[in-house]
Amino acid sequence: MVIPEEFARQGKSQKVCKLHKSPYALKHAHRQWNLKLTEALALMGFEQSHYDYSLFTKKATGDVVIVLVYMVSLLVTGNNPSLINDTRCKLQQRFKINDLGELKFFLGIEFVRSNKSIFMCQKKYALELVAEAGLGGAKPAGIPLELNQELTSVKYDECVKHKESSEDKQVEDPSSYQRLVRRLLYLTMTRHDIDFAVQVLSQCVHCPKVSHMESTLRVVRRIKEAPGLGLIMPTRDTEQLTAYCDSDWGACVETRRSVTGYLVKFGKSLVSWKSKK
Numbered sequence: 603m604v605i606p607e608e609f610a611r612q613g614k615s616q617k618v619c620k621l622h623k624s625p626y627a628l629k630h631a632h633r634q635w636n637l638k639l640t641e642a643l644a645l646m647g648f649e650q651s652h653y654d655y656s657l658f659t660k661k662a663t664g665d666v667v668i669v670l671v672y673m674v675s676l677l678v679t680g681n682n683p684s685l686i687n688d689t690r691c692k693l694q695q696r697f698k699i700n701d702l703g704e705l706k707f708f709l710g711i712e713f714v715r716s717n718k719s720i721f722m723c724q725k726k727y728a729l730e731l732v733a734e735a736g737l738g739g740a741k742p743a744g745i746p747l748e749l750n751q752e753l754t755s756v757k758y759d760e761c762v763k764h765k766e767s768s769e770d771k772q773v774e775d776p777s778s779y780q781r782l783v784r785r786l787l788y789l790t791m792t793r794h795d796i797d798f799a800v801q802v803l804s805q806c807v808h809c810p811k812v813s814h815m816e817s818t819l820r821v822v823r824r825i826k827e828a829p830g831l832g833l834i835m836p837t838r839d840t841e842q843l844t845a846y847c848d849s850d851w852g853a854c855v856e857t858r859r860s861v862t863g864y865l866v867k868f869g870k871s872l873v874s875w876k877s878k879k
Contacts, residue, residue, distance in 0.1 A: 632673065642696050643669060646689070660689075677708055711792060712832075723832025724792050728825050731785050735822045742827035743820050746799035753802060753817060756809045758856045770811045779810040782818050789825070792832045796821055798863065798877040833872060840869030854879055 640650060640658075648658040648669060658669040667680035667689050676693070680686050693699055705713050714721040732738060754762075756772060773779055786800045799821050806814045847864040854861060857879065865875040 635674065636671075639671065639697075642693070646692055660685075672709060675708070677705065679705070710788070717837070719837055720835040721832060722792055722835070723830050724789055725830040725832075728789060728793075728829040731789065732822055732826045732829065734785075735782065735819060737819065737822050737826060740823050740826065743823040744827065746796045746821045746824045747802070747817060748820070751817070752855050753806065753814060754855060755806060756811065770813050773810045773812060773815050776807070776810055779815055779818065780807045782822070783807055786818070786821060793825070794865070794872065794875045795831065796824060797875060798861075799824075801877050835871045836869060838869065842869055843867070 643658050644650070646660070647662075648660045648667075651657040651659065656671045658671070660667045660669075662682075662685065665680065665682035665685055667678070667682070667685045669689070670677040670679075676699070678686055678689055678693075680689075690699075690701060694701070704715075707713070710724055710727045712723050712725060714723075759770070783800065783804050786796065787804060790797045790800055799817070803814060803818050803821070844867045845864060846867075847862065849860050849862040851860050852858050859879045861877070861879055863875075863877040866873055
């Protein structure tokens with residue numbers, strides 16, 4: 603932050619203003635908060651993950667405490683209640699923190715715990731998405747996309763010049779399509795059943811056509827079929843890691859590239875999945 607010209611004295615123009623406390627609305631406020639929090643957690647014995655900088659872990663005599671940071675929200679968990687409470691107390695001594703108790707809702711994800719498993723879903727987010735799309739009274743769809751449906755871009759249609767492609771016009775307001783796809787992308791965190799469909803539709807956000815919009819609304823109708831679908835994490839101990847993968851050779855009509863997909867299960871829990879060209 604450079605000092606204003608009218609406040610600069612002769613021969614002391616190199617001085618700058620120093621903020622004793624970063625206002626929340628400033629551009630660098632979040633960075634300063636992150637640096638302060640990272641420093642505090644490091645002094646408490648936590649190690650920052652090199653793969654996810656928002657993840658901090660602390661191990662002590664076989665027990666572990668995990669702190670997940672998102673902006674000004676913190677998620678504290680672990681396998682030792684006394685260490686978790688100790689971490690909470692130390693954080694409250696350093697910062698003004700509101701303790702919301704047991705985890706039930708975090709970043710749009712609902713958590714339901716039992717003795718046998720932890721269930722995660724985005725039901726509230728999914729119902730809001732259906733209502734926003736105006737499909738509250740629409741008929742639900744059993745699958746996200748129609749079988750053997752080929753969605754092509756405008757450039758591809760101009761080169762090939764199919765009769766059907768000339769009737770498939772561009773969407774007048776692409777922003778509505780882009781917003782809908784962005785919301786669907788966030789929903790794929792717990793909905794692996796729509797991951798491939800959203801991956802295909804997200805490739806057409808710059809110049810969507812009517813067919814793309816119709817397919818996107820079909821995905822929303824699929825969500826309406828089961829808005830509470832999510833992930834189940836059993837509490838049973840396991841050391842088994844299983845991975846599955848598949849590939850559709852040359853499936854992309856435009857680029858003739860293969861479409862691959864994989865999923866990884868830790869025990870009976872689905873922990874990672876992806877679909878891409």
